[in-house]
Amino acid sequence: MLTRIEVGFKERIIDARGEKTKRRIIEDLGIRIEKVKTADVYTILGELEEEEIRKICEELFCDPLIQEYSINEPLNREHDWIVEIGFKPGVTDNVGKTSEEGIKDLIGKSVRVFTSTLYFLKGVSRDEAERIAKELLANELINRIHIMRDGRVLETPLVKEEHKPRVQTFKLKEMSDEELMKLSGERTLALSLEELHAIRDYFYSERVRRERMERGLPEDPTDVELEALAQTWSEHCKHKIFNALIEYEDEDTGEKLVIDSLFKTFIKRSTEEIREEMGERDFCVSVFSDNAGIMKFNDEYNIALKVETHNTPSALDPYGGALTGILGVNRDVLGAGKGAKPIFNTDVFCFASPFYSGELPPRILHPKRIFEGVRLGVEHGGNKSGIPTINGCIVFDDRYLGKPLVYCGTGGIMPSEINGEFSHEKKTEDGDLAVMVGGRVGKDGIHGATFSSEELHIASPTSAVQIGDPITQKKMMDFLLEARDRGLIKCITDNGAGGLSSSIGETAQFSNGCEIYLERVPLKYHGLDPWEILLSESQERMTVAVSPSKIDEFLELAKKRDVEATIVGKYTSTGKFHVLYEGRTVAYIDMEFLHHGVPQMKLKARWRRRRHEEPEFEPDDLNEELLKLLSRLNICSKEYVIRQYDHEVQGGSVVKPLVGVMNDGPSDASIIRPILESFEGLVVSNGIIPRYGDIDTYHMVACSLDEAIRNNVAVGGNIDHMAALDNFCWCDPIKSENNPDGDFKLAQLVRANMALYDYTKAFRVPCISGKDSMKNDYVYENIRISIPPTVLFTVVSKIEDVRKAVTMDVKREGDLVYILGFTRDELGGSEYYAMHGYIGNNVPKVNAKEARERYLKLRNAIYEGVVASCHDCSDGGLAVALAESAFSGRMGMEIRAERIPSEKMPVDHLLFSETQSRFIVTVHPEHQERFEEIMSGTCFAEIGVVKGDSLIVKHEGRVLINTPIEALEEAWKRTLRW
Amino acid sequence: MEVKALILAGYGINCENETAYCFRKAGAQAEIVHLRDLLSMERGLLDYHILAFPGGFSFGDDIASGKVLANKFKVSLFDDLVELVRSGGLVIGICNGFQVLVKMGLLPGFHGDYGAQKVTLTFNDSGKFEDRWVHLRVENSKCIFTKGIKRMYLPVRHAEGKFFTSQNVLEKLNKNHQVVMRYISPEGGKAIYPWNPNGSLEDIAGICDETGRVFGLMPHPEAFNHYTNHPRWRREKIRESGMKIFENAVKYIKENF
Incomplete structure (x- = not known):
């Protein structure tokens, strides 16, 4: 016996799902629509009395205050077309499963329940309804779709399997x-x-x-x-x-x-050598051998860490792919040693522009749809598991149209011993x-x-x-x-x-x-x-x-x-x-x-440096340039995404992804207290800059690692108790007839690994776990879309006392503004060049020895309490970092650019160069002396003061930038304000 | 005396650890108990003074948030639950726990009539799950948990937190002083989105029953267990936290049991 129950909101109650769907139909699909109403459908397979059905409706499926239901007859809502979305046979129906349990509790009977959703669309044609169904509401891989004028289709997606196993x-x-x-x-x-x-x-x-x-x-x-x-x-x-x-x-x-093996030659060897150098101070517990890497937290606890990718599944079904990605990496941590308890997630996505308006090759979903699906998958995966999503970022590049990258990472905690046995063994x-x-x-x-x-x-x-x-x-x-x-x-x-x-x-x-x-x-x-x-x-x-x-x-x-x-x-x-x-x-x-x-594969790699055109342009107005940079996808606020992730569950949040006066500034890294009784904290950050790989993947990796470490240090992470995880996502590096430059892509991979060895060693930050995903290409007939070679570093460190942490927002009028680090003319692969349509050649290069020295001293200054705010300079360079620090603290700055320690270069280069290992730091005047004392021996300069409500940058008396912080903030926020 | 608090866990509840931590910090003996151990009578509700329904996603928020867990309680543990309240015990439901209390009708419990659903918590007007800190005005109510508190600043983290009910029930709640807290603007005025994060009727964020011993709220006091939880602890001196709610509960039991 089949019973079909429809549950919808009452007339005057807001149907939030319907409203949201309507917005997305208009904004994402460009279809004008009058009204969208929704209803939930529960199709029950099982023998039920009429009274039981009514009880199920009233006490389980329907909220009497706001909803109404119908049994075996259609719920009436104004519409031109009705779209019903259900699951295909064999696809997990979570709500269906819960409904079965709910019915069992209520009336003691075991039945099967299949769920689907009705969308009542008013003001669209049938063709438009079909587009809405296929391009927004359903994924035909997993969903069945019915488009109806009226009436209903009664069916259950039971797996009808008559196949005899053989x-x-x-x-x-x-x-x-x-x-x-x-x-x-x-x-x-x-x-x-x-x-x-x-x-x-x-x-x-x-x-x-x-x-x-x-x-x-x-x-x-x-x-x-x-x-x-x-x-x-x-x-x-x-x-x-x-x-x-x-x-x-x-x-x-x-x-x-x-x-003979990139892994052994570069990755594993580096970690082994670092551990040997550290001797007794080695905090690595288990590396590269288990489901996750394990590092020491304190004498009683260890931390298990793993970052995975789930690219192909997310390309096919963004929601399901990302959801299983995050749940999968949770299980990696749960399956490390004898089991660790997940305590945070970190997620990094690479998408094509959500505003992409070109042709979509067959079977490729629109990037906005991928964005939304992945976001929701990670939202459900993290939030519903009670694991805070504390860190992440989104990188945009239209080459990710062929395959989005979905990196899902998790950290877990485990007692170092259980019943007298080491828990990591x-x-x-x-x-x-x-x-x-x-x-x-x-x-x-x-x-x-x-x-x-x-x-x-x-x-x-x-x-x-x-x-x-x-x-x-x-x-x-x-x-x-x-x-x-x-x-x-x-x-x-x-x-x-x-x-x-x-x-x-x-x-x-x-x-x-x-x-x-x-x-x-x-x-x-x-x-x-x-x-x-x-x-x-x-x-x-x-x-x-x-x-x-x-x-x-x-x-x-x-x-x-x-x-x-x-x-x-x-x-x-x-x-x-x-x-x-x-x-x-x-x-x-x-x-x-x-x-x-x-059998071991034998491959050939051939490297030749590619020369890109050197840009030639004169910026008109640097205010405009800065505002445009702040609005760029790779720089703009990701608050829309961050807010939809629970970043505070488990109760130990210390530095959140959003900080500052209005809780909206972009934190460089996050900190949690995994043990609530203790002030010890974990600092989590990441670095990823695929643009630099267009010039040289060697420097891309060096910069990505530096960025991850730099972000971590910026909030108070300790580089002496810091581990990294490497995730390589590559395009097919095996040369073949339809992949003629495979040997070049392999050479890019080799160079990336060389840098990994050189820089993890120089920073003394060992990789303890990693993963690679090697075939991120889309191929159809003669179309081939390959992702840019992409490396993500996730870095986790310990902070002994979280009360010493700092955030990136400026704190007080009158505070002194410092830049730490020397600025070179390094705009190759920068956001600024990209904005003007160039790649260039002067890719930033990392001086790890100097950087490490700076990071150690900055750490000491932070722990001594003489740093009021600290923000790393990355995408968009110094000017973007200054703007972000200023508007996050809702205060202006006056900067004298000629004081910036730098090579000789045009002023726009000075402002937007992406030279690595630099920070903007603000210091209360009373701490000036001590701060400078601690930092002495490294390259730094006092360049201005926190003041007023505009960002003013002057160079030898000439005003380069003078923009109210409100305007900067607005430019930074408007792009992804959905 | 030893104040015993039962912190419910299992089936997707996920804030049990920090909730237990807060009760312990407030001086109670807090025990995390799996729902199955209650259903199998391995643990009895009446052996405790305080029962907490922590936040989370019990049964995945499937069908409607809190609904399935509410039904499970109603079918087999409701008598004990009502007895716990009548005998002077305390019940708190936070976020998903609030949804559970409302859906099983323990709140608002007019005239001690527990079991009839009179109010609901449904999808945020924004159509989104959101994690953000909100300003709250604590009303002059019967609630034991909020005694002596005037303002609070706490995080909300939910997709279904919009308080809704009939005009009639609303009037009664107001008249009976059962509205415990409301969302307000940072300046203390009427809250509009995002300060009222979900579109709640009359900005209601938490209510209690007529005894003041059953309390449900959408914001998470347990997520503000230390000053470093505050989003701006690096900028401001933080004096208050969410701990007061737990301290009030423990104090009440000590004084009245």
Whole structure:
């Protein structure tokens, strides 16, 4: 029996969702519309009495004060067209699930509930209604759409699966190279020919054939085996490009290098060397080996840190992609060591301009839609999980049209010891049980790992899209932390890319083997093939290793906390990755081959410096130039986004993302107190400047790292207790017919890594975790849109006493304004040049030795309490930093530009150059002497005073800038005031 | 005497730790208890003096915020809850907790008639979730928790905080002194958006029942547990915080139980 209930707002009550939709129809789609009303639809499958239905409506679905409902008949609202948006079969319907629980509470019956939303559109044509549905309200990958004049369509998106699970085998032996590649393409295996050969040679070797035969397997590999290998060997999981053997040639200098793994040569080596140098002061606890990096916080607690990307899923379904991105990285932290509790999120997005008005290639969503979807996904993922989003930024460049970048990061806290064991150490032993905890398995997210290792093309599988449920995950998280504290967890890892295959396969390396029983895995619906159960990336699941002596207690607690936990396998020491389905072996692979059998890639990289046109223009009016800069997407206020994220939950907020008199100034970094009883704090910041990569990715990386550290230091972060996380997002760096400059992109990657080594070492800030995403291209017929090479550094440090922190807003009239650092004519890749349509060549270069010295002294000055405000100079240079500090404190400044320590250059260059490692600091006059004493030996100058209500910049008597701070603030705010 | 506070947790509630911290700091013995442990009778409501429904997203705000949790309480724990209030105990609901109290009808509880929903909290007029600090005027009400407080400055963090009710109920709330706090402008005048962040009727941010012992509010006092939580602590001397609400509660129990 089907019952359809519609719930809408009463006549005179504001329908906020309808109003918001109307605004977006007008603003985003340019469609004139009179009225939008909405209603929620609950379609119930199950036998219910009339009285029960009424009770459900009145006591669960409908708020009697503001809403009304109808049962099995349409709710009447003024309209020309009605659009109904529901889910496609198999897509997670969170509200539906909660409704089922609510009904059970109320009347004690178990039913199925499917939800959808009605939009009553007044004043549009059918074509317009269709556009609204497809371009704003629904995503056809996951939603079903009905457009109606009147009446309703009664249906339920039940998965109708009559497929009988089966196992296929593949006669690799008989396949030509062409056929092998065809197989790889058809099944989205993303395996290269060389890898397919390695797999073929393995399976048909004498020993393997014999061993497999003994298990009842044919000589040909099964789909389960092939899929498990493809997943384990995917770029996403194995980082083949970062581990490749690379021949690098610098065509400008003739220099040649052979690099055996970028990761080992540059990233890992730097961290190892820094740790050695630090000796006893080493605060790194676990680096590059776990789901997240772990650093020491104090004697009792450690901090786990991880930043991930979720680019491809966010391109296809911005909301779902970003939501699963943030929930996924939360699980990485929950799965670090024996488990850490997430305490903050940090999110960085790269989008094309939301005002983009050009053609959209097939299957590419409009950047505004991506922006809004991603924003909402992160809002729901963070807010509903009770994790404050304390840091982030948005970078705009139209090359992100092909693929948006969505970086999701999380920090977590864990006691350094639990029941006498180090919490960062995990292991599995022969006989331990593999328990899957959390959600159930469906077809969602199958091939995520291999898929993200490919370019986005028109036939990209829609099953790669998953929708997360923050509440299911929160329940699981609460339970797992409770279990951890009771000492029930030996090892924990998340089910992300590659699902159980990856989570059990990887943790089985400790014990050296595992058996997985696929028929025991709880499914969302029937009809999944064994390989799908193994590979599914259904969300909200963790895999936990529990020793047999504790399994009863573990399962008991799970039941008590209403969390599903199922033994799905056990760890062995057989050396085999052994998968069974209904008692039959369906995969039997050597652990050694699975994890270490992938052949090393051999690649060529060729670097030649690109010369860009040197700009030639004379600015008319520097006031205008500054106002225009402040309005630019990369500089303007992001308050619209920040306010919609909860940045204060957990109660430890100290420096918020927005600061100043009116709580609207752009903070350089955020600080939280993770332990409320203590004044110790964590400082979180980031750096990302893809524009500089157009000139040289070496300096792009140096500057990005400097920016992240600089932001961190600006609020009081301690560079002596500071760790970094690196995230590389690249365009395909493998040369091929349709990617002719792949070797150049690889050279850019090599140079980026060289800088990472040089500068992390020089700053003595070790990377403790990182991630790469290598195929951020869009390809369709002859269109190729590649993202600019992009590196994000996330930097986390400790501040001993948060009461010493400073913010960027000027504090008092009469305070002295200082600039720290020397200014060079470095506008290559700057916002100022970009505004005038140029790239230029003089990219900023970092002098890390000088910078580190400055950062240490500034830290001392901050901790001594002689700094009133401190703001870093970044996009837009000195003038933008001055303006931001001034209007955030709602006070003006008078600056004498000739006092700025600098090279000789035109005044507009002086104001807008993006030379790194500089700050604007204000100091109370009574602290002048002490401040200058502390900073002595570094380059700095007093350049003016906080005064009046305009920003006035003079150069040798000539007025360059004289603009009221209100005008500056307005210019900075208006761009994204949505 | 030992003041015992039960801080509810589970199913998407997420402010339990800082709420417990505030009660502890105020001198209570605060215990975080999972909803399932109440439902299974492993813990009894009546063993505590204070019950707190913390902020968060119980059941994901699905259907309507607070609704599903309110129903769960109503179905199996309502008698104990009412008994706790009648016997002199205190109940506070913050943000999502306020939504729960309203939807199960514990607020406003006219004439001690708990269980009938008379007011609601619904979607902000802005259509957005927003995290921002708001100025509040504490009215002369019966509320135990706000005794001696005139003004407060606290963060709101919600998408469904618009207070709404019928004219009739509104009049009654005013007449009975059950309106505890209202959003005001920084100068103390009538609040318009964003100072009234959600479009609440008569700028109402919090109400209490007729005994003054049940209190619900949208802003988060527990997020202002230390002066460094204040957005401008680097600019101004911060004297007050959200702690007073918790201190009042503990003091009341000590004096009256």
